[in-house]
Amino acid sequence: MYAQMIKSEATQEDPEKLAAFQARIDAGEKIEPKDWMPLGYRKTLIRQIGQHAHSEIVGQLPEGNWITRAPTLERKAILLAKVQDEAGHGLYLYCAAETLGVTRDEITEMLLDGRMKYSSIFNYPTLTWADMGAVGWLVDGAAIMNQVPLQRTSFGPYSRAMIRICKEESFHQRQGYDIMMKMASGTPAQKKMAQDALNRFWYPSLMMFGPSDKESVHSEQSMAWKIKMNTNDELRQKFVDQTVPQAEYLGLTVPDENLKWNEETGHYDFSQPDWSEFFDVLKGNGPCNRERLAARNKAWDDGKWVRDGLLAHAEKKAARKVAAE
Amino acid sequence: MSSPNAAYPDTPDQATKPKRHEWPLWEVFIRGQHGMSHRHVGSLHAPDADMAVKNARDVYTRRNEGVSIWVVEARHIAASSPSDKGPLYEPSESKVYRHPTFFDIPEEVGAM
Numbered sequence: 099m100y101a102q103m104i105k106s107e108a109t110q111e112d113p114e115k116l117a118a119f120q121a122r123i124d125a126g127e128k129i130e131p132k133d134w135m136p137l138g139y140r141k142t143l144i145r146q147i148g149q150h151a152h153s154e155i156v157g158q159l160p161e162g163n164w165i166t167r168a169p170t171l172e173r174k175a176i177l178l179a180k181v182q183d184e185a186g187h188g189l190y191l192y193c194a195a196e197t198l199g200v201t202r203d204e205i206t207e208m209l210l211d212g213r214m215k216y217s218s219i220f221n222y223p224t225l226t227w228a229d230m231g232a233v234g235w236l237v238d239g240a241a242i243m244n245q246v247p248l249q250r251t252s253f254g255p256y257s258r259a260m261i262r263i264c265k266e267e268s269f270h271q272r273q274g275y276d277i278m279m280k281m282a283s284g285t286p287a288q289k290k291m292a293q294d295a296l297n298r299f300w301y302p303s304l305m306m307f308g309p310s311d312k313e314s315v316h317s318e319q320s321m322a323w324k325i326k327m328n329t330n331d332e333l334r335q336k337f338v339d340q341t342v343p344q345a346e347y348l349g350l351t352v353p354d355e356n357l358k359w360n361e362e363t364g365h366y367d368f369s370q371p372d373w374s375e376f377f378d379v380l381k382g383n384g385p386c387n388r389e390r391l392a393a394r395n396k397a398w399d400d401g402k403w404v405r406d407g408l409l410a411h412a413e414k415k416a417a418r419k420v421a422a423e
Numbered sequence: 424m425s426s427p428n429a430a431y432p433d434t435p436d437q438a439t440k441p442k443r444h445e446w447p448l449w450e451v452f453i454r455g456q457h458g459m460s461h462r463h464v465g466s467l468h469a470p471d472a473d474m475a476v477k478n479a480r481d482v483y484t485r486r487n488e489g490v491s492i493w494v495v496e497a498r499h500i501a502a503s504s505p506s507d508k509g510p511l512y513e514p515s516e517s518k519v520y521r522h523p524t525f526f527d528i529p530e531e532v533g534a535m
Contacts, residue, residue, distance in 0.1 A: 133505050179485075186482050193466045196448070202468055203445045262465070266486075405470075409446060412471035 100153040100217045100241055101146045102308045103380065104326075105316045111136050123324050128254040131197035139323055144198045144205075145214070146325060147256055151191035152209045152216035156390050158184045160224040161233060169227060173277075177230060180270050187263045194255035210395050218376060219306050221384030222298070228281050228288075232295035234274015236303040236341065242267050243337050244307070247327035256325070275344065282348040289349070296345065297353045301371035307334040309373055338366050447496050449475040451483055454491035461493050469494075 116136060122129065129135055158181050165181065168174035192202050208214040219237055224230065245267060249260045281292035307330040311317040320326035328336075338357075345352050356369045379387070446468040452461035464483050469475035475494040483489070503511060519525050528535050 130505070132502070182481075182485070186485065189467060189482050190465060193448075196466075201443055201445055203443060258465075405446065408470035408474065409444070412474075415471065 100244065100306070101149040102215070102217060102306070104142060104146045104149065104320065120322065123252045123322075127252075128257060129252050130254045138319075139325070140198050142320065142323075143253055143256065143325055144195055144200050146320075147191050147195040147198075147259075148200070148205050148208070148214055149216060151188045151195060151205070152214060153220065154184050154188035154191060155209075156216040156220045156394060157237075159390055159393055160220055160222070160386075161230060163224050164227060164230050167227070168230075176273050180234070180273060183266050183270065187259075187266070190259040190262055191256075194253075194259045197255045206398065210391070210398055212382075212391070215380065216390075217306060218379045218384065219302050220390060221379050221387045222302050223386050225298075226291050226295060228277070228291040228295035229299070231274050231277030231281055231292065232299040234270050234272075235278050235344070236274075236296075236299050237306070238267060238270040238274060239341060240303050240306045240337050242271060243333045243340075244328075250324070250327065252324035278348055278350075282350055292348065293350050296350050300353050301375075304334055304337070304368075304371045305373075305376045305379075307331075307337070309376070335365055338368050342366055446470050447498065449479075449494045450497050450500060451475075451479040452493040452495075453479075453483055453489035455489055457490060461491065464488075466497060472496075 115134060119129075119134065119136060119139075129139075161177060161181050161184070165174060165177055168177050192205065195205055196202060205214070209216065219240075224233065242264070245260055245264050249257055249264055251257045251260065278292055278295075281288045281295075283289075309330065311330045317326060317329065321329075342352060342357065354369045356367060358367055360367045378384070382388075447470075448466055449469055449472075450466050451464050453464045454461045467475065467478050467482055469478050472494060476492055479492050479494055484492070515521070
């Protein structure tokens, strides 16, 4: 998902406190920043919310790529609004992570020096305008699958950030599908572009949910803590079931020969993505890993004088005010 | 509450951490409609109050969510702590007579 392969931390604490904590979660209570929580819960959440926030921020890059080249002024305004939303989503999430005791700049630096990750999906390039459609439809669609249940997560600030995000996310998916509809019903060349975008984004979108977590102990702990609400396989299946009819409506073909409706299970059977590619991208060898991280580092370095200047100005003003009093 | 981090006093590794020179944290309150009170919507970083209001406008009111914004630096907020829950709120549990439904008023008396 936007947070992939999050290992939950082992916890060695007072068993009585741990049991009381788990009982609160089981009772559906929200955990707030000042409440006692196991160190493992805190650390896992910092990693998970942080990675989610980084994904929102890095996720602006593949779409920002097309703002200046959007085909109409209307499309450009819409795309601009969507990319601005992603910045907002990143900010809500950074604030939620900060309540756990990590500062904004610290967590940013961890992204920039590679100690923290962002979703593998943003390491793929956006080559044509149809990719803006595919990203909104598939990537935001996959994200929504994960984010809707996370509105009920046990950590209060994370849950509240998710509620805000989900309100805006549906606009993102719809604007993507709207682009796909236009392209798919356009000239043969436009339809071909739409099909090509689906071909390239289908498997990376399936990878967003992460590998099967059937045997993962981490995932079990995270689910007990309600910071992971469904298994990766459940969400992936739900995504495929929802997306295939949408592709059919567009008259596009999902690039999977094994895709077929299974009357018995009531779900689609489908091929797994190439997981060796997933791990390779995660390691930093995707088509755009270096470019994305370089762009974030450049923005951070180029903005340093602004951050420092504004802070110096604010401190000077505050000092003057004190002197005048 | 003297530093922004003091808002989260139970966070273990902060005491040992050197204070970083970062834009302070502001809490944002928005009045959604005329006649309603301001409600906490989230937080953000900004160098000063003016920038905090501008950032709050961009981050929290992109879809007509507000008609008025308050911002306050997080370190100025004093908060109760979870361990005070008992002393603070338990006393009111036994005072059921504070609720109007405690009193039986005869029907003949009419609406009250």
